[in-house]
Amino acid sequence: MKCLEYLIPVISSMITFFSLKTFNLAAYLPFISIEDQKDFNLTCYTAGVSILFIVANNLLEKFLKWWNKNNIILIVHRRNETPDKNCIPEIIFNNQVAEFNLTIKIKGNYEKLENMSIRIQLPDWADFQPKNNIVKNGDFYEIKIKDLITFNNGKPVDYTTVLDVLISEIPDEDIKEEKVTPILKDASTGKQRIFPYKFEGNSFRIKSVKN
Known part of the structure; x- marks a missing residue:
């Protein structure tokens, strides 16, 4: 759905921002240095949230296609x-x-x-x-x-x-x-x-x- 595609970057950025404030994923990975933790978290959260939205969008399109069959x-x-x-x-x-x-x-x-x-x-x-x-x-x-x-x-x-x-x-x-x-x-x-x-x-x- 086109409208959801346009909203994905905005919503993804908001979720990433709040995730960075509340949970430090890199802190649980000893091979990530302290100075690199922020960049690592930003990359992971942005990619993860974007993937989740793409999957949700695909599932919604499949559901609507199935619904419209009848x-x-x-x-x-x-x-x-x-x-x-x-x-x-x-x-x-x-x-x-x-x-x-x-x-x-x-x-x-x-x-x-x-x-x-x-x-x-x-x-x-x-x-x-x-x-x-x-x-x-x-x-x-x-x-x-x-x-x-x-x-x-x-x-x-x-x-x-x-x-x-x-x-x-x-x-x-x-x-x-x-x-x-x-x-x-x-x-x-x-x-x-x-x-x-x-x-x-x-x-x-x-x-x-x-x-």
Whole structure:
């Protein structure tokens, strides 16, 4: 990681400075003369700390590469608009119905991904209309990853799909608005998962406007 590479010399120098103040390694080596101890310690501490940071940086890069192998991206966007995971779109009901898209990108190991599900909990005044692998499960709606990638037959997954979505409003006299944030969960345990999966996505706002 580039940012860590830039910080290594600074942090290494700070650790070396405090090490020199607190521990004299050369004092335990009888063949190092007293006048050479400072230079010896400086060289050893600088080299040692730099090596430790390089090893840590390499391990972090390997971990991130491993983590990114199983990647699920969910982008909510209005129809005919370009998907943008950094955008929070506003979905407005029209005659008690709102339409939008879910762009889902899935990449990684089939066996790792097949038990995962995307869960979306709407407020109690809105409901998904049954369509496109979105099923109701208790008080939330669920998109099972396995239903989207079943055609892979256990092979590595690299799949993108766009789902057309309809939600209906349970009518009353109030103007309502709420932010909704999808999450990734393990369908077998019901627990939210982070490792070994990378889940990216955006929230969206649903809004009821009275005519």
